[in-house]
Amino acid sequence: LAKTTQPISMDSYEGQEVNITCSHNNIATNDYITWYQQFPSQGPRFIIQGYKTKVTNEVASLFIPADRKSSTLSLPRVSLSDTAVYYCLVGGLIKAAGNKLTFGGGTRVLVKP
Amino acid sequence: EPEVTQTPSHQVTQMGQEVILRCVPISNHLYFYWYRQILGQKVEFLVSFYNNEISEKSEIFDDQFSVERPDGSNFTLKIRSTKLEDSAMYFCASRGDPSTNIREKLFFGSGTQLSVL
Numbered sequence: 001l002a003k004t005t006q007p008i009s010m011d012s013y014e015g016q017e018v019n020i021t022c023s024h025n026n027i028a029t030n031d032y033i034t035w036y037q038q039f040p041s042q043g044p045r046f047i048i049q050g051y052k053t054k055v056t057n058e059v060a061s062l063f064i065p066a067d068r069k070s071s072t073l074s075l076p077r078v079s080l081s082d083t084a085v086y087y088c089l090v091g092g093l094i095k096a097a098g099n100k101l102t103f104g105g106g107t108r109v110l111v112k113p
Numbered sequence: 114e115p116e117v118t119q120t121p122s123h124q125v126t127q128m129g130q131e132v133i134l135r136c137v138p139i140s141n142h143l144y145f146y147w148y149r150q151i152l153g154q155k156v157e158f159l160v161s162f163y164n165n166e167i168s169e170k171s172e173i174f175d176d177q178f179s180v181e182r183p184d185g186s187n188f189t190l191k192i193r194s195t196k197l198e199d200s201a202m203y204f205c206a207s208r209g210d211p212s213t214n215i216r217e218k219l220f221f222g223s224g225t226q227l228s229v230l
Contacts, residue, residue, distance in 0.1 A: 034218070043117075043204045043221025044156060087156075101219060103148075103156040 004088045009108040018075040020107050022088030025069045033064060033071045036087045038106070044087060048073070075109075083111045115139040119205050119222035126195055126229055134190040134225045136205030145188045146206040146219065147180065149173070156204070162188065195229045202226050 005023040012018045024033070032051050036044040048055055050062040050071070061074040075082055085106040118137040126132050138145050147159040160170040162180055177199075179191045188207075192199055203226075206219040 038156070041202070041224070041226070043206070043224055044219075045221065046218045049218065101146075102158060105155050 004090055004104050006086075006088050006104065006107045008105065009110070011110045011112060012078055013112050014079055015077050018078050018082070018109060018111075020073045020075075020086055020088075020109070021070055022073070023070045024088070024090045027068050027090055031068075031090045033062065033068075034089045034091065034101075035060070035062065035073045036089065036103075038085045038087065039083075044103070047086075078109075078111045080111050080113065082109065084109060115220070117205055117207055117220050117222035119203075119225050121225060122223065123226045124228070126227070128197060128229055129194050131191065131193050132195055132227065134192070134203050134205075134227070136188045136190070136222055137186055138188055138205065138207030139209070139220055140186070142207035142209045142220070144168075144208040145180075145182070146208075147190045148204040148206060148221075149201040150204065150224075151201045159190075159203075192227075195227075197229050200227055200229045 034049040035047045037047050038044040048057055048060050048062045050064050052064050055062045063072045085108050087103050087106040089101050120135045145162040148156050150156045158171050160174045161168045177193050181189050202224040204224045205222045208219050
């Protein structure tokens with residue numbers, strides 16, 4: 001599994017855009033990039049997934065450059081409730097036995113009023 | 114959105130006792146997982162389960178741990194002879210049909226906070 005590197009923490013203010021970059025230099029051809037969000041005392045929650053270029057959903061955007069060695073999660077106009085830990089994960093195609101997800105340390109985002 | 118349900122939300126036990134943590138995965142899911150998170154630390158993989166058998170386990174998942182899917186809906190984690198260091202939040206997760214477009218999308222429960230005294 002490709003190892004990921006993210007900043008440990010980031011501070012932001014309400015209404016700002018937050019961009020979290022994840023490095024995954026050893027990403028394999030069949031690996032997807034997935035981001036999860038975790039609030040205190042809750043399980044991680046899927047945010048977004050992509051393979052290349054840009055993916056956007058109602059919650060976030062994911063930017064992946066052509067070499068795929070990094071990715072950037074963009075949270076538009078954050079609110080206090082976006083304060084959480086954000087995890088970048090890289091994993092391959094699902095095999096019959098099912099791939100485990102390996103979580104790194106994540107990025108602790110604190111949104112201030 | 115469908116949910117993974119875990120019970121109890123909190124479990125307090127004495128060191129050396131056995132505990133069973135219970136999970137009801139999403140009904141049409143095929144792959145089941147247990148993760149744990151010690152306070153302030155990262156989420157750690159314990160075990161994955163598919164087709165009524167363990168498909169992968171971590172070095173944490175030693176003989177003290179076991180998993181079972183006793184019926185069509187429940188998925189349990191048993192910890193025998195609990196130790197102080199077993200105190201953590203335990204998360205159950207499930208995943209569905211691999212032919213869907215979203216790979217690696219796990220649905221996590223809200224966790225069981227286990228405190229070993």
